[in-house]
Amino acid sequence: MKSLLTALALATGLAITCTPAAWAAGPARAAELTPAAIDAYVGRALDQTGLPGLSVVVTHGDRIVHAAGYGHDSAGETVTAGTPMRVASVTKSFTAMAAMILVEEGRLSLDKPVAEQLPGFRMADPRAKAITLRHLLNQTSGLSDTTTDIGDLDTAASLKEYAAKLATATLRAAPGTHWEYCNVNYNVAARLVEVASGRSFGDFMRERVFEPLGMRSSGVSERTVRPADGYNSVFGLWLPRPELPAFLDGSGSGGVITTAADMGRWLITQNGRGRRLVGPAGLTTMHAPSSVREYGMGWGIDDETRRLTHSGNLFTYTAVETIVPRTGYGFAVMANSASLTDDTFAIASGLADLSEGRTPEVPGGDRQQFELVLGVVTLAAAALGTLGAVRSRRWAARRLATRTPRKWRAGLRLVPVLLPAALLAAYPDLISFLMNGRTVTWAQLTYFAAPLTITLVVAAAAGLVTAVLRLAHHRTLTGRQ
Structure with a gap:
């Protein structure tokens, strides 16, 4: 069971170090995962967890093995592979991709100070002048919830205003010396994308990420993609509730709304197949850990399971994405609910176990x-x-x-x-x-x-x-x- 604190932390996930050699070796032998096997496993998990709704996609190589929905949404409609879901902090891997596209085009630099790439960026801490885009994406900038006014930042009406509100903030540590999960990193990175591209973050994501991949039901704003209300569990009863107001619309830390079908296309490109948005070197950079922590750029890294994973929680939605470059498999599990336990991570792990020929645990009851x-x-x-x-x-x-x-x-x-x-x-x-x-x-x-x-x-x-x-x-x- 994922504890309350794990759930509250808006989990960053676990995954592996993906080296260039791992890509060059190509997919390792994996067990054949069929739609029937996926449905059977997810069906058992849904029965045992009691989740109101769930959508799942599994990819292998350059194809979608299976994308499906289970249960219902808050309007009583059946959840399908095309049901829009908030994916919360899974958004961070999308923001990293947007930034890397501009890095490869020479319009952003990973290692040039942010202050030199984002006019007007300043903080009440002289060390902030050394923050780079790499630091932001690796969560090693020194930014922290403890040294910024998160409540005030969440009132920002735009990424530009959000970045300006950091003028009175300080750092918890010198850039590049300390890892700390902080959403501010990815909202500043999204603002960098806007300035470098001359487009709003939402427009850039649509034009350079979603549309090229065929993700036609995805966006970073409720104005373009509207999900149904999610649920909270209160002593066993699932109650529909609107998402907690915060700086979500258009944010780089948690704004993406997408579907299982669209996530399949995303997982394929993250495994280096299908339509590629960046070159192999760029993908490897995003999947590699920093020198401070086993965390890449929007991906957690687990050497033991050789999986890259990131999960998220926006109080009425939970989601997780996992890719295994070694086998070429990808998994995304999204739920329109949130509670004291997060079962999406366990379900994705179970599906990954199935793909590797292991007997998976079926979550439920916690x-x-x-x-x-x-x-x-x-x-x-x-x-x-x-x-x-x-x-x-x-x-x-x-x-x-x-x-x-x-x-x-x-x-x-x-x-x-x-x-x-x-x-x-x-x-x-x-x-x-x-x-x-x-x-x-x-x-x-x-x-x-x-x-x-x-x-x-x-x-x-x-x-x-x-x-x-x-x-x-x-x-x-x-x-x-």
């Missing part, structure tokens, strides 16, 4: 079990709070009967019932800390973390009501003595 436990805890907290409120007068009477000479001792006995409230007050900051500084807001915690948030709210309310009534009765009884 979300239901986790939310069942939280539901029981919520009911228990409500019951204990009610009991505590009813018995609060008796509690106060017992404290007075002991003739405790120090009031602080009675107060100390309130600490256990106030702990949930203290935890709730620190909730966003605590989650942010556990996620290495990634910014997490209250609004975000009411989406796919809703069951945990509800549990904490109920426990905190129960404790506060009990404490207030105990103190009130204690004061009343004290006054009568």
Whole structure:
């Protein structure tokens, strides 16, 4: 099971180092993966996870093996291979491709400072002058959620405004010395694409990436491609909800909306087949790790499985893409839902295992079990709070009967019932800390973390009501003595 923190981190994925030798060797022998086998596996996964909808595509070499949809969307329509889905941080591999196209045309440089390529780019940190496009794409620029005002950045109406808002931000580390996942990197990279090409990021993506690949149902804006609302799971019930407002429209970090059928074409070109947008050297550069971390340019890297993967989560959608240059296979799994667990990663991994002749694990049950436990805890907290409120007068009477000479001792006995409230007050900051500084807001915690948030709210309310009534009765009884 992917933990809550993994889900909240908008997972960056795991994959492999793709060297030029790996490309030259060509596809290794792989198991034949048939549409029937794919349907059977995904069908079992859908049944066991209870996901409302799912779309999947598998490619091999220069062909789409199978693209299909399963389940339904929030309007009750059947999900198909042509159903638009948000792919969240999977967008980063698209942004890297756009930048690499311009690098190969000589209009951008990977290693020239961003400040020299993006007029007006400045930050309140002299080290920012050394940031390069390579640093942005490798997530080694030093940019961090902890040193930028993410809430303010998300109010930007354009990439130009977004970049301008960085004028007061600082860096967490010197460029090229520290890896940290930060969406700001890819939004600045998208702005570089705009300036170098003279086109909006959305127009460039349509003209130079989507249309050449035949991805006619893809875009980076709801104005061009409109997905249905996604779902959140709340104690086992899937509730349709609009995506959380943020800087998504046209962004380079998470704006892409696409379909399983279109993702098939994308996976083929990422495996160096079909229509190629950049040369082999450019593709190798994007798939290679930096010197700081096993992360390429919009791709995570796993030496053990020899897979390149990136996943994403936009609070009501989850998605993952995986390619295996060694075998020529590619996989994309997209769900119109988000919860405390992310099953798309496990499903993509299972399909990859199938393609390599291994018996895959079928995900399922983790979300239901986790939310069942939280539901029981919520009911228990409500019951204990009610009991505590009813018995609060008796509690106060017992404290007075002991003739405790120090009031602080009675107060100390309130600490256990106030702990949930203290935890709730620190909730966003605590989650942010556990996620290495990634910014997490209250609004975000009411989406796919809703069951945990509800549990904490109920426990905190129960404790506060009990404490207030105990103190009130204690004061009343004290006054009568």
